[in-house]
Amino acid sequence: MNLFAATIRDGAIKGVKTAAMLLKIVLPIYAAVVIIKYSPIMPFLQDLFFPAMKFFHLPGNGIVPLITGFFTDEYTTIAVMSTFDFTTAEITTIAMFVLVAHSIPVESAIAQKIGMSAAKFAVFRILSAIAVGLLVGWIGGMLG
Amino acid sequence: MxxxxxxxxxxxxxxxxxxxxxxxxxxxxxxxxxxxxxxxNVMEKVADKLQFLAGALGMQKQSIFPLLVGVVMGVTYGAGTLIEINRKMPIPKKDYALIGIFMFICHGIIETGFIFAVAGAEIFTITVGRLVIAFLVTAAAARLPVFRKMSEKTEEN
Missing domain, CATH: 1.20.5 (Single alpha-helices involved in coiled-coils or other helix-helix interfaces)
Incomplete structure (x- = not known):
């Protein structure tokens, strides 16, 4: 087999393996979020975070993908996001927020590995995510 | 329920x-x-072409390659490359911190661009927007006294 074909085969195998690894984490969380969505916890969360989400031009339940993304990763966030009906502007705001601050436990560990303070970087990323979320939410609010 | x-x-x-x-x-x-x-080795070739960005970001030229790998492919790859390059050509402590800032604001743009575009986000905002924000924050940070002071020391590992 030539190098190009071998490269494609190896890539495909890695893709399937990565998907399998991620799904083991994503699927249980997805199921839990669907249950939470229909439980009395959801209205409570919405009321609690509605004032804060307003600044990002997000509905109250926007907090659910944000928190999920913070502790897990982008894939779980998307799975969770798909259980709600968000507009394009809202999805973009959530995406920007989560893309800046996600997988904090895992990525702080990586930050530490290359010699940075894990705590400092976690704080830095949360603050940047809030700033970016405010900016994108504000722009989205003006356009939408 | x-x-x-x-x-x-x-x-x-x-x-x-x-x-x-x-x-x-x-x-x-x-x-x-x-x-x-x-x-x-596509990354290496692109990194060579992007050397001119090093000045604006306050970094050494050899720091562009690990940064590019992290930004395009993801933090795990970026961190791995950073450690690898540092072994061959020591990277200053300041660059470690700056790469960290850039890379942790904006990484894995191929992957996240794909998945969030499929999920219905604005693809331009989440790729170009993120790159611009990360670039501005890093360029600003490089000019802060805290980072300037670290300048010449290299990381031992």
């Missing part, structure tokens, strides 16, 4: 299945692209 149990159950099963399919649809082509980029 605000919905009957069978509705919830059906949503979990169908949603879970479409999540699994979406992931395979994204991850297989993505990993093929990453593999091609690695095997044909």
């Amino acid at each position: 605000s919905a009957p149990f069978d509705v919830i159950f059906r949503e979990i099963v169908s949603g879970g299945m479409s999540t699994a399919l979406n992931m395979l649809k994204i991850l297989i082509p993505l990993m093929i692209i990453v593999e091609i980029l690695m095997v044909y």
Whole structure:
């Protein structure tokens, strides 16, 4: 087999393996979020975070993908996001927020590995995510 | 519960299945692209062309390659490359911190661009927007006294 074909085969195998690894984490969380969505916890969360989400031009339940993304990763966030009906502007705001601050436990560990303070970087990323979320939410609010 | 149990159950099963399919649809082509980029040393070649950015970001030239790998492919790859390059050509402590700032604001743009575009986000905002924000923050940080002071020391590891 030539190098190009071998490269494609190896890539495909890695893709399937990565998907399998991620799904083991994503699927249980997805199921839990669907249950939470229909439980009395959801209205409570919405009321609690509605004032804060307003600044990002997000509905109250926007907090659910944000928190999920913070502790897990982008894939779980998307799975969770798909259980709600968000507009394009809202999805973009959530995406920007989560893309800046996600997988904090895992990525702080990586930050530490290359010699940075894990705590400092976690704080830095949360603050940047809030700033970016405010900016994108504000722009989205003006356009939408 | 605000919905009957069978509705919830059906949503979990169908949603879970479409999540699994979406992931395979994204991850297989993505990993093929990453593999091609690695095997044909594409990153190194692009990094050579982007050397001029080092000045604006307050970094040494050899720091551009690990940064590019992290930004395009993901933090795990970026951190791995950073450690590797540092072994061959020591990277100053200041650059470590600046790469960290850039890379942790904006990484894995191929992967996240793919998945969030499929999920319905504005693709331009989430790729170009993020790059611009990360670039501005890093360039500003490089000019702060805290980072300037670290300048010449190199990381031992």
